[in-house]
Amino acid sequence: MAGRQAVKAYLDLVSQACRAVLIFLKDNKIPHTVENIAIRKGQHKTPEFTKLNPMQKLPVLEDNGFVLTESDAILKYLATAYNVPDHWYPKLPEKRARVDEYTAWNHANTRIHISSIFLHEGLLPLMGQPTHPEKLEKVLADLDGTLDKLENVFLKNQPFLCGDDISLADLLAVCELMQPLCSGRDILKDRPKLLSWRSRVQSALSDSFDEAHSVVYQIREKFTAKLSPCLKQATL
Amino acid sequence: MSLEMYLDLFSQPCRSVYIFAKKNDIQFDYKKISLFEGYQYSEEYGKINLLRKVPAIKDGDFCLAESVAIMLYLAEKFHTPDHWYPADLQKCARVNEYLSWQHSAIRIHGSKMFWFKLLIPKALEVEIPKEKMDNAVEDLNASLNLFEEKFLQDRPFIVGDQISLADLVAIVEIMQPVGAGMDVFENRPKLKAWKDRVRAEIGAELFDEAHQAILYAQEAVKTMDPKKMEHFKPKILRYFLS
Numbered sequence: 001m002a003g004r005q006a007v008k009a010y011l012d013l014v015s016q017a018c019r020a021v022l023i024f025l026k027d028n029k030i031p032h033t034v035e036n037i038a039i040r041k042g043q044h045k046t047p048e049f050t051k052l053n054p055m056q057k058l059p060v061l062e063d064n065g066f067v068l069t070e071s072d073a074i075l076k077y078l079a080t081a082y083n084v085p086d087h088w089y090p091k092l093p094e095k096r097a098r099v100d101e102y103t104a105w106n107h108a109n110t111r112i113h114i115s116s117i118f119l120h121e122g123l124l125p126l127m128g129q130p131t132h133p134e135k136l137e138k139v140l141a142d143l144d145g146t147l148d149k150l151e152n153v154f155l156k157n158q159p160f161l162c163g164d165d166i167s168l169a170d171l172l173a174v175c176e177l178m179q180p181l182c183s184g185r186d187i188l189k190d191r192p193k194l195l196s197w198r199s200r201v202q203s204a205l206s207d208s209f210d211e212a213h214s215v216v217y218q219i220r221e222k223f224t225a226k227l228s229p230c231l232k233q234a235t236l
Numbered sequence: 237m238s239l240e241m242y243l244d245l246f247s248q249p250c251r252s253v254y255i256f257a258k259k260n261d262i263q264f265d266y267k268k269i270s271l272f273e274g275y276q277y278s279e280e281y282g283k284i285n286l287l288r289k290v291p292a293i294k295d296g297d298f299c300l301a302e303s304v305a306i307m308l309y310l311a312e313k314f315h316t317p318d319h320w321y322p323a324d325l326q327k328c329a330r331v332n333e334y335l336s337w338q339h340s341a342i343r344i345h346g347s348k349m350f351w352f353k354l355l356i357p358k359a360l361e362v363e364i365p366k367e368k369m370d371n372a373v374e375d376l377n378a379s380l381n382l383f384e385e386k387f388l389q390d391r392p393f394i395v396g397d398q399i400s401l402a403d404l405v406a407i408v409e410i411m412q413p414v415g416a417g418m419d420v421f422e423n424r425p426k427l428k429a430w431k432d433r434v435r436a437e438i439g440a441e442l443f444d445e446a447h448q449a450i451l452y453a454q455e456a457v458k459t460m461d462p463k464k465m466e467h468f469k470p471k472i473l474r475y476f477l478s
Binding site: 072103 | 286287298300302303304305312326332333336337344382386474
């Protein structure tokens with residue numbers, strides 16, 4: 001796309017969806033700049049940012065004056081605009097439908113439970129707020145159900161969630177499933193099938209994956225350092 | 237080779253798929269199922285959709301779940317008019333933006349109101365604590381405000397001058413709390429005007445037909461046997477009230 005200006009991505013890499021966007025931009029060598037918006041500092045609620053995105057959420061993409069929110073929409077837009085390799089968002093209707101099916105299901109399933117775990121196990125303790133262990137237990141049980149579906153309905157015996165190749169579905173899912181590492185919890189540790197899948201995805205994404213997730217590793221360090229030794233033992 | 241559609245019109249995403257198919261004269265074998273009867277947990281339905289949700293379609297050997305994925309697939313396969321899911325990159329992105337946002341906004345809040353105002357008190361015979369009810373109303377109002385201010389603004393439809401999948405998905409969700417007796421259009425003239433436009437574009441007859449079950453819900457619940465809902469009760473209460 002000669003002569004095209006770089007896109008601008010407003011991101012906070014603590015957010016799963018933001019990491020997915022950054023990895024996609026880097027992996028596909030899409031010219032871009034990043035503006036870091038720190039959610040923990042309330043930078044997503046400033047009048048300036050609210051003007052950009054009234055929902056006060058991240059990520060946001062700006063492409064030469066065209067402002068787009070929602071990671072699903074952003075990824076599909078970039079995949080089409082930059083003519084990335086077909087496997088990301090296949091043109092064949094049945095294959096595309098599988099990716100659309102996961103990206104839709106992701107919202108009310110993977111994302112919602114992961115966000116809850118991050119809140120109850122990560123954010124609240126880090127902010128010194130009271131926690132609700134019974135709520136965390138409930139969410140972990142709900143996530144277990146979600147992981148069962150991920151393994152048995154989506155992945156099955158395929159290398160990736162939607163078939164033989166990595167797609168937007170794997171990208172969104174892996175960023176979600178990395179989030180609980182912030183509080184030192186590897187939710188995939190007893191699931192060899194999903195662990196293999198995660199390794200395959202990480203290999204496919206190599207540098208861009210680690211770069212985007214450096215924040216997660218940093219938070220994990222901070223988290224395990226801050227907590228008392230016996231709690232540390234329980235979460236590892 | 238035929239297209240089978242597994243639908244329960246009590247469910248919002250089933251209504252959008254039903255309306256989309258009918259409006260575009262897509263021929264399908266209508267598999268009417270009942271969520272309240274628990275059909276989604278049957279072994280038979282498991283062969284169609286192991287996610288155990290509706291809607292689902294079976295096109296030849298190809299099974300697909302999730303209303304958004306289904307409608308995008310049908311739009312492509314049956315070459316529906318461009319305005320439903322525009323080829324223009326930016327317009328298409330706007331439709332995708334709405335379809336993404338609505339999952340964790342209007343869909344959740346509208347659904348919750350239907351359960352809180354109707355099904356849980358009337359069919360499960362459990363009272364909703366006032367604070368939870370007030371929060372739910374507030375959440376729905378906040379979503380509707382964002383809908384009007386960010387997605388609709390001063391346009392006739394979400395993406396511009398013509399109806400798209402975004403409007404279709406929006407309207408079926410917004411009608412859900414209406415089924416519980418909540419007039420979401422009261423004091424919202426802009427929303428009402430948009431709803432009237434969407435209904436006219438879809439066709440009043442088709443719109444009303446698709447919404448017949450949900451608008452009759454308050455009556456239907458009176459004849460619903462609470463014992464039939466017992467198997468749902470723990471799961472529902474855990475999901476909404478814990």
